[in-house]
Amino acid sequence: MTTPDEIKTQEYLINMGPQHPSTHGVLRLLLKLEGEIVHNVEPHIGYIHSGIEKMCESLAYPQIVHLTDRMDYLSAHMNNEAVCLCVENAMGIEVPDRVRYIRTIMAELQRLASHQLWWCVMGMDLGALTTFFYGLRDREKVLDIFEETCGARLTVNYSVPGGVMFDIHPNFQKRVKDFIIYFKKKLPEYDQLLTGNVIFKERTKNIGILSLEDAISYGVTGPSGRASGFACDVRKHHPYSAYPLVQFNEALDTAGDTFARYRVRITEMWESLSIIEQLIDNIPGGDYAIKMKGVIKLPEGEFYQRVEAARGEFGVFIISDGKKNPYRLKFRSPGFSNLSALNVIAKGWKIADLVAIMSTLDLVIPDIDR
Amino acid sequence: MTNEALKAKIITMLPEAEVTIGKQYLEVVIPAEKLRQFARALKESEETSFDYLICLTGIDFPENMMVYYHLESYKHKHIMVLKTKTHDRQDPVLDTVCDIWRTAEFHEREVYDLLGVKFNGHPDLRRLFLDEGWGFPLRKDYMDEIRIVER
Numbered sequence: 001m002t003t004p005d006e007i008k009t010q011e012y013l014i015n016m017g018p019q020h021p022s023t024h025g026v027l028r029l030l031l032k033l034e035g036e037i038v039h040n041v042e043p044h045i046g047y048i049h050s051g052i053e054k055m056c057e058s059l060a061y062p063q064i065v066h067l068t069d070r071m072d073y074l075s076a077h078m079n080n081e082a083v084c085l086c087v088e089n090a091m092g093i094e095v096p097d098r099v100r101y102i103r104t105i106m107a108e109l110q111r112l113a114s115h116q117l118w119w120c121v122m123g124m125d126l127g128a129l130t131t132f133f134y135g136l137r138d139r140e141k142v143l144d145i146f147e148e149t150c151g152a153r154l155t156v157n158y159s160v161p162g163g164v165m166f167d168i169h170p171n172f173q174k175r176v177k178d179f180i181i182y183f184k185k186k187l188p189e190y191d192q193l194l195t196g197n198v199i200f201k202e203r204t205k206n207i208g209i210l211s212l213e214d215a216i217s218y219g220v221t222g223p224s225g226r227a228s229g230f231a232c233d234v235r236k237h238h239p240y241s242a243y244p245l246v247q248f249n250e251a252l253d254t255a256g257d258t259f260a261r262y263r264v265r266i267t268e269m270w271e272s273l274s275i276i277e278q279l280i281d282n283i284p285g286g287d288y289a290i291k292m293k294g295v296i297k298l299p300e301g302e303f304y305q306r307v308e309a310a311r312g313e314f315g316v317f318i319i320s321d322g323k324k325n326p327y328r329l330k331f332r333s334p335g336f337s338n339l340s341a342l343n344v345i346a347k348g349w350k351i352a353d354l355v356a357i358m359s360t361l362d363l364v365i366p367d368i369d370r
Numbered sequence: 371m372t373n374e375a376l377k378a379k380i381i382t383m384l385p386e387a388e389v390t391i392g393k394q395y396l397e398v399v400i401p402a403e404k405l406r407q408f409a410r411a412l413k414e415s416e417e418t419s420f421d422y423l424i425c426l427t428g429i430d431f432p433e434n435m436m437v438y439y440h441l442e443s444y445k446h447k448h449i450m451v452l453k454t455k456t457h458d459r460q461d462p463v464l465d466t467v468c469d470i471w472r473t474a475e476f477h478e479r480e481v482y483d484l485l486g487v488k489f490n491g492h493p494d495l496r497r498l499f500l501d502e503g504w505g506f507p508l509r510k511d512y513m514d515e516i517r518i519v520e521r
Contacts, residue, residue, distance in 0.1 A: 046499030053484070054507050216422050216444050219473035230444070232422075237447065302451075304394060304440060306424070315425050317440070328508075332425040332440075340476040369499060 009035045018047050022125050022355045025365030029342075029354075036350045041343045049369040056329040061087050061161055061296045064329070069155040071333060072367035074114040075309035077106045080159040085240055086305035086316045087161040090298045097242075098286045099163045101279050104242035105176065106149070106158060107307075108272040112183070113142040114310035115265050115272075122262065122359040123194055126203055131194055138186050141179050148175065161296055163289020176280050180273055187269060195266065204259040208345045208357040211256060218341035222312025222334050223264040224361050228256035234308040246278045258353075261360035295324050311335055311362055335367035371417065371448050379417055380450075384408050395440075396450040405454050406465045412441065412452070413470055419443045420450065423471035428481035430509045431455075435462045435487055456487070466492040484508040 017028040026047035032040035052071065056064050065083045069076030081103050088095060120135025143153040148169045150158040158164050169175075194200050210220065215228040225232050233250040235243045251267035253260035298320035306315045312334030319328040338361050345361075346354045371379070373396045377389045380398055387408070388399040400408055412420045420441040427438040439452040456462045466489040468474040476498070478489045483498040486506035497504070505512055 046497075049499035051507060214472070217472040219423060219471075232444075301393060302397075304425070304451075313424070315440075317425060317427055317438075319429060328427070328429045330425065330427040336476060336480075337473050340473055344472075 011039060016351075016354075018044075022358060023365070024121065024363065027339075027363065027365050027368070031351070031354075033351070036352075038346050038349055038351060038354055041346050041354070043339055043342060045339070045365075045368055047369065048366055050366070052370045053329055053331065056326060058325060060324050061298070061326075064326075065160060066157055068331070069157060070366060071331065071370055072309060072311060072314070072335065072364050073154055074117060074364055075110055075311065075314070076154065076156050077103075077110040077158060078307050078309040079314060080157060081107060081241070082305055082307040082309075082314050082316045084159040084161050085307065086303050086318055087296065087298065089305060090301070090303040090318065090320065091161075091296070093162060093290065093292075095163055095290060096286045096288075097284045098288055100242040101283045102164055102168055102288065103159060104246075105276055105279050105283075106146075106156070106164075107241070108275050109142050109145060109176070110156075111310045112269055112272050113139050113146075115269050116142070118265060118310075118359075118362045119190060119194075122356075125355050125359045126200060128194060128197070128200070131190075134186075134189065134193065138183060141182065145172070145175050145179065148172070160289065160292075162292040163287065165289075167288040168283075173280055173283070176276060180277055180280075184273060187266075187273075190266065195263070201259065203352070203356055204257065204262060204360075206255075206257050206259075207353050208258045208349055208360070209256045210341060210345050212254075214341065214344055215256070218344065219337035220312070220341045221337065222308070222310070222362075223251070223268060224261050224338055225312060226251055227253045227260035227264045227360075229254040232313060234306050234313055238306060240305075240307060242279060243275075246275050248275050258356050258360050265362075297322060297324050298326070306332075309334055311364065311367065312338060331370055333367045333370060335364055336370075339363060339368050371446055373448075376418070376448060376450065383411055383415070383418075392451070396448075397453065398450060399453045399455070402454050402456055402464055406467065406470075409439075409452070409467045409470050419445050421445075421471075423467075423473050423477075424449075426474055426477035426481065428485040428487050428508070430485055432510075433457070435459065435485065437464060437481060437487065439467070462487045463490055464488070465490045468492055 011034050014031050017023045018026040028044040030042040065080050068079035068083050116135045116139040120132040123131025147153050150156050210228045212229045215225045215230040221232045236250045248271045251264045253264050300322045303318045306313055315332030317330040318326045321327040346357050373391045380389050390397050412418050420443050422442045422444050424440040429436045434455040434457045436455040442449045479498040481487050485508050
């Protein structure tokens with residue numbers, strides 16, 4: 001008879017994905033395992049690489065805006081806004097205050113919608129299906145507001161260089177305020193369902209720890225980085241649009257484990273609600289867009305614009321040679337850098353923990369592949 | 371640190387660096403052979419302490435291939451753009467910085483994949499998005515008869 005000590009395991013390789021329920025898209029992870037302990041994670045990406053940077057080289061700037069919300073479709077508005085801000089700053093255009101307010105409210109609604117979807121999917125990944133229904137029920141309210149404002153629910157395309165595409169709907173303010181009242185009642189339910197759950201805590205606390213030093217070195221931004229104590233909120237440190245006018249706290253944690261990444265996002269939802277509350281009653285009058293020339297040409301030079309998308313720092317880097325399309329355009333997507341840290345976070349933990357870690361990194365594959 | 375102070379500091383660190391204060395950030399062009407040594411000094415020096423590589427971009431200019439490093443210091447919050455270039459279009463090679471800023475490991479693979487710039491000392495330099503033998507699509511002379519339509 002063999003005793004447990006005599007049973008030897010050997011390292012082996014296994015593919016997780018490209019079609020795996022917990023990767024939420026076409027991401028293939030090549031795992032080196034011993035038993036169920038993860039020794040190495042090697043992400044293989046590019047299954048939905050669309051060559052967006054190459055495409056942008058032959059497109060005009062207003063057209064580029066429309067491509068950006070196909071990258072991280074859950075922070076579509078922030079991506080649109082980033083390109084618009086970059087073009088506006090390059091041309092030295094000041095947008096009306098009304099535009100800044102509308103853009104910021106939309107961005108925070110988008111962040112809420114993104115975090116709601118993340119929360120319901122996170123629960124589902126860990127086997128708690130109820131969260132999926134709760135999260136999607138509330139996200140629907142935000143998407144309805146989007147639909148009424150700009151006709152689209154996912155790829156909103158609301159920002160254009162110089163302003164927003166249409167003025168807000170007459171119902172907009174009332175609907176957003178109704179939503180805030182509604183969601184403030186529902187958000188504590190999220191805590192009751194998942195945050196205090198013993199099984200959930202067991203599977204997330206002190207698991208998948210990312211140190212502050214690694215977070216900075218790997219460029220892990222957004223809620224995932226802030227859970228390690230990396231104060232990287234672009235809204236706070238390099239404010240744009242209407243963020244200089246509002247008071248909010250940067251959600252930070254120091255633990256750096258899966259639970260911290262979870263809790264930072266829950267805190268961010270409260271902060272987003274507070275930001276919208278401060279702005280919604282004070283939207284100034286005026287134009288919703290300024291008149292731009294038919295063909296937008298940027299002056300020669302290099303322009304970098306960073307915004308805080310739902311997953312972290314989203315950057316647009318334009319090198320212009322003075323023509324109507326960019327010489328080179330680079331998107332610094334948060335998911336790409338966050339994924340690069342997956343190996344260092346997941347090493348030494350079990351496969352089940354890897355699923356939880358990936359959930360809290362909140363990977364969106366088109367954002368990584370671009 | 372202000373851009374002027376940073377400029378003075380960088381000139382003392384590397385006299386051959388071309389430092390200009392750009393519209394947005396401080397821009398520093400350095401020769402390729404000094405890249406690793408200078409990058410390490412930028413990160414480790416107490417006064418500069420550039421520990422966060424925001425963005426790494428490869429660009430195909432008519433006369434050379436350039437790589438831009440957008441750097442930020444977490445401690446001091448100042449930002450600079452480090453630039454280096456290689457004139458060899460046939461076999462462009464630069465030194466890796468991925469042991470200095472770990473995020474560069476993925477970003478350098480991306481630059482290799484789309485522009486064909488090789489990075490000396492990179493632990494795992496393979497194609498990232500595309501298959502072997504695809505060509506380098508972000509080069510300006512890249513031609514793809516099937517997928518790109520000239521209008």
